[in-house]
Amino acid sequence: MAVSGALLLSGCGVFGSDDGPMDKFAAAFNEGDVAAAAEQTTDPAAARETLQAVFDGIGDTEAHMDAPDGDGAALPTEFDWTVPAGDTVHTEGTITLSPDESRVQWSPQIIDARLQPGGGIVYSDVRRFTAPVVDRTGVDLMHWAPVTQVVVDAGNLAAAGPVADAVAAVEPSITAQQIQDAVAADPAAPYTVITLRAEDLDPIRGALEAVDGVQLIEQGKLITAGRNLDSPVFGDLREYWRGELDKGAGWSLTVSNPEGDAQIGGKAPAPLDAVRTTMDLTMQAAAQRAVDARTEPAAIVAMSPETGGVLAVAQNEAARQQGPIALTGLFPPGSTFKTVTTSAALQAGVAEPDSVLPCPARVTVDGRSIPNDDDFDLGKVPLHTAFAQSCNTTQAIMSADLGPSAMRDTAASLGFGVDFVTPALTTVTGTVPVTEPGPARVEAAIGQGTVTASPFGITEMVASLANGGHMVLPMLVEGEPATADQQPPPLEPGTVDAVRAMMREAVQSGTARSLSDIDRLGGKTGTAEVSGGPAHGWFAGIRGDVAFTAFIQGADSSGPAVAMAGDFLRGTQNG
Known part of the structure; x- marks a missing residue:
């Protein structure tokens, strides 16, 4: 596609006087x-027609014209064309004066000997659009394919019903009223109803072609490998893919005539076999099935602790309406944050896994009254039991002995609250403030208040x-890990071992025991x-080399x- 640019022509009076027609x-x-000119x-x-076509067609290409000294009916012109990549190619043309020498005898061949009336120069x-985006096993996630836009002509309200009927088999949510409203909102412009894959268009092509004032416009597009395959990461991945194509792009400079083209020069694009991601198509499909079973906004994110590779990111339609909440939506994390609070307490020596601590139904700490869910009361129990049963009051009591930055610093060691710049992936992890003694610290200890x-x-x-507390x-793109805005120290190995044991207890006998049949699973509700x-519902878990989070807004x-997480994990086993 051509963009505006400048064509540079030089020559210092080589056709006669400095104010002659050629110099002008x-x-x-x-x-x-x-x-x-x-x-x-x-x-x-x-x-004007030809010169404008040249200017419009060459984009950012620069052209330098040398015209030789001398007399004669026809003199040669020489052009060096320097394309945006820096390569230069050479062409030749011919220029003459009118018989009375008052004007340049117009001919497109002044610019190039092959240029004809109605033609131009095109950069x-x-x-290489054929390069796919693949998952970690080499299976296609997205590939370039022909698609067709279904376009209703400007102001064509009568087409709404027949078009809606035709596309109902593919997209039943599109209604005649919706099309009419869109056409009426901008009656001077055509309206694109839907873009269809070849397999979806073929059965309804005849019905659409029979509707007056409907155009089927074919184009190429990077599409997902399946109609139902989707992820919030795909938008950034498309931009990354385009950038890779741009970096390896070749070029072509052509004399474009009504009767055909003539190549001036060009360079083939660099090979790009595929953009290989860390995604896992089986996990992505399982995650998508799990979130689609919910009516509330729901999301699942999975990652490899060993490599940091993102394995799956799925949202249902209710979540998509709010944007990529799986990656950038900020919500109070609730008791999943007890993973941080407990780690901070262990790091600071406030408690040990077997320390017996009170778990009353309700407790007031630093002026903030904190209840347990449904006011359950465990009395005095070991910390690991309080964690597995998600005892708010135990966490609140421990928080009183933590330093102002203890939770923030512990969270940072786990990458929570850290800003990452990741190729092809836009994310926000969350915020963990420094908290002085008082209600804010108590609320933060149980993932409420200002923690998001x-x-x-x-x-x-x-x-x-x-990952061992590191x-x-x-x-997302293999071999291209994120950079972080800080390099926090890791957690102590003893802290990591203790908290992971508590997470396994939470699954085996605690608040996530409905998942106890899933081998090697630890987690926190x-x-x-x-x-x-x-309230929002969360479950964060670890199973082998898969760390994941299931989130349901307003659950x-x-x-x-927890149930959605089970659907996801069992789906990966069965998929």
Whole structure:
């Protein structure tokens, strides 16, 4: 696609006097003044058309014209064309004066000997669109394919019903009223109803072609390997793929005539076999099935603790309406944050895994009254039991002995609250403030108040815990890990071992025991209270080299998120 640019022409009085028509033509051309250059010719209208086509067609290509000294009916012109990549090619043309020498005898061949009336010079980038985007096993996630836009002509309200009927088999959510409203909203512009894959268009092509004022416009597009395959990461991946094509793009400079083209020069694009990602198509499909079973906004994120590779990111339609909440949505994390609070307490020596601590139904710490869910009361129990049963009051009591930055620093060691710049991936992990003694610290200890997290951020947290307490650098494109805005120290090995044991207990006999049949699973549930609505449900888990988070907005408890996590994990086993 051509973009605007400048064509540079030089020549210092080589056709006679400095103010002769050839020099005036050259000066105007140098300035990009098509009208002034054309006025120096014997056919200004034809000259304007061709010169404008040249300027429009070459984009950012620069052209330098040398015209030889001498006399004669026809003199050669020489052009060096320097394309944006820096390569230069050479062409030749011919220039003459009118019989009375008052004008340049117009001919497109001044620019190039092969240029004909109605033609121009066209620069094009050449890209290898065939390179797919693949998962970690080499299976296609996205590939370039022909698609067709279904376009209703401007103001064509009558087409709404027949078009809606035709596309109903593919996309039943598109209604005649929706099409009519869109056409009426901008009656001067055509309206694109839907873009269809070849396999979806073929059965309904005849019905669409029979509707007056409907155009089927074919184009190429990077599409997902299946109609139902989707992920919030695909938008950034498309941009990354395009950037890779741009970096390896070739080019073509062509004399483009009505009767055909002639190549001036070009370079083939660099080979690009595929963009290989860390995604796992089986996990992605299982995650998508799990979130699609929910009516509330739901998301699942999975990551490899060993490599930081993102394995799956799925959202349902209710979540998509809010944007990529799996990656950048910020919510109170609830009791999943007890992973941080407990780690901070162990690091600081406030408690040991077997320390017997009170777990009353309700407790007031630093002026903040904290209840357990449904006011359950365990009396005095070991810390690992309080963790597995998600005892809010135990966490609140421990928080009083933590330093102001203890939770923030511990979270950072697990990548939570850290900003990452990751190729092809836009994320926000969350925020963990420094808290002085008082209600804010108590609320933060149970993942409420000013603590916020994205599902990605909680996944980063448990992935780093599974990585021995060393912060994992996320990665979506293989071999291109993130850079972080800080390099926090890792957690102590004893802390990591203790918290992971507590997470396994939470699954075996605690709040996530409905998942106890899943081998090697450890995790932490979370119910996050929000003002003016039902609580959010969370479950963050580790199973082998998979760390993941299941999140359901407004689920009212952690139970639905636990069940969704089970659907995901069992789906990966069966898929």
